[in-house]
Amino acid sequence: MWTESDNKLTATFKFANFIQAFTFMTEVAFHAEQQGHHPDWSNVYNTVEIRLSTHDAGDIVTDKDRQLAKIIDKVYEKFN
Amino acid sequence: MWTESDNKLTATFKFANFIQAFTFMTEVAFHAEQQGHHPDWSNVYNTVEIRLSTHDAGDIVTDKDRQLAKIIDKVYEKFN
Amino acid sequence: MWTESDNKLTATFKFANFIQAFTFMTEVAFHAEQQGHHPDWSNVYNTVEIRLSTHDAGDIVTDKDRQLAKIIDKVYEKFN
């Protein structure tokens, strides 16, 4: 689901509607804050696109990104 | 899961942790706002207790409450 | 605004409507998770009642509660 290119991990998540998409974002937001690692993400209606890279490491993909990606996948499972 | 007594529908929902409980509440909040019908609810850590009755009908259980209860059950399914 | 009795800090917060009340709860939820200290709280429409005590200390009021109360007051300032 995640692809790595341009020193970013990127994935797109689809939902039944906006409420589902934003509920997903809310849970991800709590985890991001807990990890002290925040996504670059966009939302349009039922679609959420997430880009992960580590600013402090010079905007490359690090284990912090891979860990957050795993957490996000776990959150997304609920919505399938 | 819901019990009716004292002119209220009441149910208690358990979650893995606070983040899950609050994410559940967020989705329910959107639906409540959409229905124009809001719960009387409490949260302590991983537990959410919801009480439903219809104020405008004299604080009794109406179809509005049964409908919101069904929506809430559907939201909760995700978290099991 | 907070009163201490029965080994609890308690306060009631009023808002213009449910959306405001739930937005306030969302910000408090992030801070609670960050503090690792969670409120016992209830919401009905535009009203949020919060009770704080420290379970690990035997359900009494501790500095953890006073600190969270201060953070909550700061969040509430926005909504006045």
Next chain:
Amino acid sequence: MWTESDNKLTATFKFANFIQAFTFMTEVAFHAEQQGHHPDWSNVYNTVEIRLSTHDAGDIVTDKDRQLAKIIDKVYEKFN
């Protein structure tokens, strides 16, 4: 604050931190759902960029966008 170009209303909002930014997004999300009109928005840490246009009108700026922009400005006032 909003600029109109490429048939979009665009604005960028800055916050003290991620929690503030996401709390703002939560309130906007409720209003968007209520209006049945959803933003194209991105967030990175303390910054939220919002793009508004009306898909059903052929992706141009309509009164729906101007109305949502006004609501968003009102939400943002809290965070200044």
